[in-house]
Amino acid sequence: MLEVENLHATVDGRGILNGLDLAVGPGEVHAVMGPNGSGKSTLSYVLSGRDGYEVTEGSVRFRGADLLALEPEERAAAGLFLAFQYPVEIPGVTNMTFLKHAVNGLRVQRGEEELDAMQFLKLVRQKAKALGMSDDMLKRAVNVGFSGGEKKRNEILQMAVLEPAFAVLDETDSGLDIDALKIVADGVNALRGPGRSMLVITHYQRLLDYIVPDRVHVLAGGRIAQSGGKELALRLESEGYAAFADKAAA
């Protein structure tokens, strides 16, 4: 589904990713862990096509296409979704309006018919209910005045409504209490299926108790420094990232 090869990326002329390789097959959930500042968010932004993140070498194939050649909205239409580490506030645009433009923007790009107001409302209500979100939150401006936890839940709502083939979750767990974490994990698990893959970026092992990954990767020194099964996450939890810091420097 996703094949990243020898990816090099710079921000402000500074090399952040230095030859990253990663392959995620259909239906797989991979976790990416790593110390702060190791480039996890950079990877997520490079995948979703944010300005200012320049790819200097390497390739990314997504469902057979050259992902890096696509505009951000085209990547979304191809099935990519990024749950932002820091969800953006948009004053003046309600959650409902935002979702409606997103749903229909994707449908139009895919040559499907737009949803009418009734169909759309039904879809969103149902997903919001499953995530324990009130109608009131749907009417509020996107993320404006939301608590940290509400913002993260809002990302999961968008994911649930848009049903992407590939979701990148960038530290969706940080700042969540245990109850919120469970709700978010349930939302993510509800989307798991044979055709759907995920890249779960996290700093802590905790989330992986709820979203059990097929593979765990350690990002350090701008590349995948080690990969393993879910037990690798447990080991990192007890040993920390110090070993990788040395490795990266070496």
Next chain:
Amino acid sequence: MARLAPIDETAAGPADSGADWLTGWRNGPADGPDASPDWLGAARADAAGRFAGRGLPDRRVEDWRYTNLAHLTGLELDWSPAPADVAKESLPALVFGREAECRLVLVNGQVRPTLSTVPALPGGTVLISLADALASGHPGVADLLRQRVAVDGGALKALNDSWLEDGYVLIVPDGVTVDMPIEILSVGTGGALPPAYQPRNLIVAGAGSRVTVVEHHVGLCIGGYFANLVTDVAAGAEAIVRHCKVQDESREAVHIALLDAALDSGAMFDSFCFTLGGRISRNELRVSLDAPGAHCRLNGAYLAGGRQHCDHTTSVDHVAPETHSEQLYKGVLDDRARAVFQGKVTVRPDAQKVEGHQMSRALLLSETAEVNTKPELLIHADDVQCSHGATAGDLDGEALFYLRSRGVPEGQARQLLVEAFLNEAIDAVALAGMRLPLERNVARWMAERPRP
């Protein structure tokens, strides 16, 4: 047919040296000075002298530093245009398709009864033309007008003071609530020469009265004209006056409007101005908060593209203690458009416990668009809360990326963000039925704007 000369920004200022653009003006209004009461002829002559002595304001006049009217001097104007043919059926399309409950129509500044729909208004409320009010010697009108005309309020006001021929007059007696919006539709339309017209409007709201006025200013021609409007508002104690103005003049028109409001104790003046049209436009508000509890809210939203120049100038005078004012102006500029926001807040000595807040925000969609902002706080009391702020910038790049990452195409995402930006100002329009059309106008403007 006469064509408007292109605007020459470098053309020099005052044009009081016998330039032809004023030839028709020198002849005075069509009814002639004799047909009217004595005081009127004298007032006109006095104002004409004031204007002639000063000419058009140029950059040396502080208030007009950023808005240059030299364009006008290149025009040959028709100051007494013959009544133009306008079909009544064509009117609803000019006002968002709204059917009129109460609509007074002016064409080139003259009230046209046959195009208007004015039902009986509650409690003796009067909506008539200034021409009729003057002819019938309506006492309230003459007194207020004499008093306001005597005030030296700058060259353009003097030009309007020198005319006093027609306009609308709205008088709401004490304690009367008028529920239906009073709609004023001002249509500008060209002739062999571009018309010049100068309506003088009066809104007199008695103590405890409530009224809403919705003004639409539209062009029925693609050519230019010069509209120089003055509206005087007097709001009695506890009166609530809402004034909503949509300025969608022809893209070649010059629209200069001054509204001067005086508020008694506990009165509220709520103004919203939506500016879309005109080659050069200025909407100036002067509000005097004369007694404790008086309160005004001045909001505006504007969209300008091409080489449009739009100016919003406000001056709020906190004469009395315990008076409040708040202002929010938001605009979107594209191409080579220029906007001006000048906001003056004065707090007089001893006007304690005053609150005055002002904010101007502009969104610049192109690198050649420009906004000039000049806030001015003149505070002579110590127990006051005043603030002002101004921002000018591009769309929020993060929000744009967020939308695109969710599958919203870039153009649509930009449009959504522009609408969201302006809606903050539009949402403040308490007037039912106006929000949606205004928002649609924004959407249409965005959809139609030329893309690089």
